[in-house]
Amino acid sequence: MKKVLLKQVASAVALLVLALSAWALTDKQRDEVSSRIAPAGKVCLQGDSGCGAAMAASGGGAKSxxxxxxxxxxxxxxxxxxxxxxxxxxxxxxxxxxxxxxxxxxxxxxxxxxxxxxxxxxxxxxxxxxxxxxxxxxxxxxxx
Ligand code: HEC
The missing domain is CATH 1.10.760.10 (Cytochrome c-like domain)
Structure with missing residues (x-):
């Protein structure tokens, strides 16, 4: 009985370690991830040069x-x-x-x-x- 419990605890710990290791990313990986999860729809204000191209491509002008x-x-x-x-x-x-x-x-x-x-x-x-x-x-x- 006790042995089974121990085994469960051990596998829970193993899972935890596995999950934590996912956080051990290099800076480069972290940059890649944050660019991937960046919000798709950025708010573009008029005159904002940072996202002018995206604005022209979507939403900004009339649909064809x-x-x-x-x-x-x-x-x-x-x-x-x-x-x-x-x-x-x-x-x-x-x-x-x-x-x-x-x-x-x-x-x-x-x-x-x-x-x-x-x-x-x-x-x-x-x-x-x-x-x-x-x-x-x-x-x-x-x-x-
Ligand atoms: C739910 C179906 C449906 C959708 C969606 C639809 N149409 Fe139609 N459309 C019809 C039908 C049916 C007719 C014919 C109506 C009649 O003559 O009684 C028609 C006729 C027309 C005509 C001819 C009108 C005339 O004077 O003879 C034009 C122009 C037209 N549609 C444009 C559009 C445009 C533009 C869109 C999209 C923005 C669109 N339709 C979406 C069903 C649809």
């Missing part, structure tokens, strides 16, 4: 039409789900494009329910009108 399409539109417009005109389907898009860009923009921003359910802004409520317009342009460019 392609980005909005991939994030919010392709769920329906890549597959044709619910009668959505498929991107690249020139026949499906021709009569829609013929309405003119302004009508397409309005329908994309406000929604349209003729033959299917086109939700307002494709449900991207954080997208600006300009970002939705860019996504429409992107789909139209690739569908004529």
């Amino acid at each position: 039409g392609k980005e909005v399409y991939e994030g919010s539109c392709q769920g329906c417009h890549a597959t044709g789900a619910g009668n959505a005109p498929k991107m690249g389907d020139t026949a499906a898009w021709a009569p829609r494009i013929a309405q003119g860009n302004d009508t397409l923009y309005t329908h994309a921003i406000e929604g349209l329910n003729n033959v299917g359910m086109m939700p307002a802004k494709g449900l991207c409520m954080t997208c600006s009108d300009d970002e939705i317009k860019a996504a429409v342009d992107y789909m139209v460019e690739n569908s004529q």
Whole structure:
């Protein structure tokens, strides 16, 4: 009985030593670790030169039409789900494009329910009108 207990204590101590040895890092390793666990989203203030490039690459500017399409539109417009005109389907898009860009923009921003359910802004409520317009342009460019 006692022997079993001793064995358990011994293995607990061994585990502890193992865990502690993980802290015995060289400075270089520590630097590597801290750069790996650095927060991914740094707060960038306007005029802050330290993270200007990261800001331009994400979040800072408007999303491109392609980005909005991939994030919010392709769920329906890549597959044709619910009668959505498929991107690249020139026949499906021709009569829609013929309405003119302004009508397409309005329908994309406000929604349209003729033959299917086109939700307002494709449900991207954080997208600006300009970002939705860019996504429409992107789909139209690739569908004529
Ligand atoms: C839930 C599915 C769904 C999503 C998501 C969606 N659409 Fe649509 N979309 C549709 C359907 C269905 C139609 C056809 C509606 C109709 O004619 O009744 C349509 C039609 C359109 C049209 C043509 C409008 C016209 O006047 O003929 C545009 C432009 C459009 N969508 C843009 C977008 C954009 C931009 C996004 C992403 C921001 C998007 N859609 C996301 C389903 C969707």
